[in-house]
Amino acid sequence: MEMTFRWFGSGHDTVTLSQIRQIPGVTGVITTLYDKMPGEIWTEEEIHGLKKEIELEGLHIAGIESVNIHDDIKTGSGKRDLYIDNYIKTLEALGREDIHMVCYNFMPVFDWTRTELARVRPDGSTVMAYNQKTVDAMIPEKMFDSISGDMNGSVMPGWEPERMAHIKELFAQYKDVTEEDLFNNLKYFLEKIMPVCDRYDINMAIHPDDPAWSVFGLPRIAISKENLIRITKLVDNVHNGITFCTGSYGSSIANNLVETIWALKGRIHFGHVRNLKFNSPDDFEEAAHLSSDGDFDMYEIMKALHDSGFDGPIRPDHGRMIWGEVAMPGYGLYDRALGATYLNGLWEAIDKGK
Ligand code: DNO
Numbered sequence: 001m002e003m004t005f006r007w008f009g010s011g012h013d014t015v016t017l018s019q020i021r022q023i024p025g026v027t028g029v030i031t032t033l034y035d036k037m038p039g040e041i042w043t044e045e046e047i048h049g050l051k052k053e054i055e056l057e058g059l060h061i062a063g064i065e066s067v068n069i070h071d072d073i074k075t076g077s078g079k080r081d082l083y084i085d086n087y088i089k090t091l092e093a094l095g096r097e098d099i100h101m102v103c104y105n106f107m108p109v110f111d112w113t114r115t116e117l118a119r120v121r122p123d124g125s126t127v128m129a130y131n132q133k134t135v136d137a138m139i140p141e142k143m144f145d146s147i148s149g150d151m152n153g154s155v156m157p158g159w160e161p162e163r164m165a166h167i168k169e170l171f172a173q174y175k176d177v178t179e180e181d182l183f184n185n186l187k188y189f190l191e192k193i194m195p196v197c198d199r200y201d202i203n204m205a206i207h208p209d210d211p212a213w214s215v216f217g218l219p220r221i222a223i224s225k226e227n228l229i230r231i232t233k234l235v236d237n238v239h240n241g242i243t244f245c246t247g248s249y250g251s252s253i254a255n256n257l258v259e260t261i262w263a264l265k266g267r268i269h270f271g272h273v274r275n276l277k278f279n280s281p282d283d284f285e286e287a288a289h290l291s292s293d294g295d296f297d298m299y300e301i302m303k304a305l306h307d308s309g310f311d312g313p314i315r316p317d318h319g320r321m322i323w324g325e326v327a328m329p330g331y332g333l334y335d336r337a338l339g340a341t342y343l344n345g346l347w348e349a350i351d352k353g354k
Pocket of ligand 1: 065078103104106111112157158207330
């Protein structure tokens with residue numbers, strides 16, 4: 001296991017590489033070329049520049065989150081082969097730069113969905129939260145507007161204003177797309193990219209849908225143990241794997257985190273570990289990483305990852321906003337640093353307890 005930290009790149013992130021370097025036990029960075037739109041080719045020069053910038057600070061790139069998938073691939077439109085070719089070129093460039101893990105998602109229209117970005121918790125910290133009734137009462141096109149005021153000046157991943165400006169067209173594009181279509185389109189994509197993943201030893205890691213159920217009537221597939229297993233079997237290649245995101249996957253109380261980690265043994269290539277506090281099955285808020293602050297047993301989660309032989313990067317996921325920090329919701333420095341240290345502590349204790 002390698003403890004890592006997500007970094008959106010200079011110019012996009014309030015957190016600096018030198019701050020990340022000082023979090024004990026964090027050696028790797030999970031990053032991206034944040035300006036790239038889905039479908040664009042990443043050149044080797046661009047990747048090389050990012051890599052050098054990170055290495056100069058004594059860190060390294062432990063993986064990419066994300067190389068986003070163009071909607072034409074997800075919907076299986078006539079133009080998908082063009083975008084898959086572009087994706088392959090990006091993977092080749094990443095492979096040549098010695099990068100071996102790529103996180104992506106296959107969610108229609110919205111990436112992750114929250115209804116509040118700054119809900120106040122009893123200790124005065126603020127966190128992102130989700131309430132199903134709010135979503136049910138909302139016109140999907142208004143989703144972005146309803147939360148954009150709380151983004152602290154940041155562009156949140158998956159909520160790029162350029163994409164959100166075309167939200168009506170995006171919804172229209174998915175109108176007749178069913179869950180089975182999504183499985184088929186994902187299979188088609190994976191079949192095309194696996195040879196290049198084999199050649200460069202790139203682990204693809206699909207991110208669970210967040211929340212782990214359909215929103216606004218859009219189909220969603222990365223939502224249950226059965227579906228995640230089915231995804232790994234669409235192309236039964238070790239490079240076709242999963243990002244095990246406890247907060248996304250665990251948003252559905254029907255999902256058993258520990259059981260699923262074991263069921264996906266050998267196919268989890270990336271861990272996003274965070275905690276949720278449920279007020280009811282359809283209202284949850286993000287908690288501190290510590291088990292007792294939320295509803296997940298973080299010890300059991302880390303133990304399952306440890307004992308099932310997980311050896312990829314883990315990153316603390318969304319943190320609370322604390323100590324007056326102003327940053328992209330979920331992605332400040334302080335609470336994620338506390339999370340990394342806590343998760344490292346759990347891992348050390350589990351390891352030494354063996
Ligand atoms: C949000 C993230 C997601 C995730 C993508 C992966 O904080 O977990 O945006 O990076 O879904 O492609």
